Amino acid sequence: MKTPQNWTRATLGGAARAGDPIIIWCNNRGCAYQTKHGSAYRAVLTPADLAVFAERYGTAMTFIEFRARLRCRHCGSGDVSTMVDSRHETPGERWEREGEPAQRVPVRWHKTP
Secondary structure: OOOOOOOOOOEHHHHHHHOOOEEEEEOOOOOHHHHHHOOOOEEEEOHHHHHHHHHHHOOOOEHHHHHOOOOOOOOOOOOEEEEEOOOOOOHHHHHHHHOOHHHOOOOOOOOOO
16 A cells, blocks of 8 residues: 555554554454354553553554554454544534634535525
């Protein structure tokens, strides 16, 4: 997969600093958990977990390298997927970050003919 030259790969240290949890799930259809419960096994790596892994494997380890080490705890398969579970920002939090609602210019909606 070709990526633009100005992109950098996500690292364990960066993920731990960002504070976003990582969701991991097993893709093996023959997984004992999936057979028993009818859905894929999912686990969440919290920022504290990521900090421990970053300490163990190094903060510069990329997620591509880290994902190769992950295994399903039920079937032992290495066929796992990962996804960043970014924190949801409420409108109130966004207003605090961008400024009070009175300071912002209101958006006017127009009907198109």
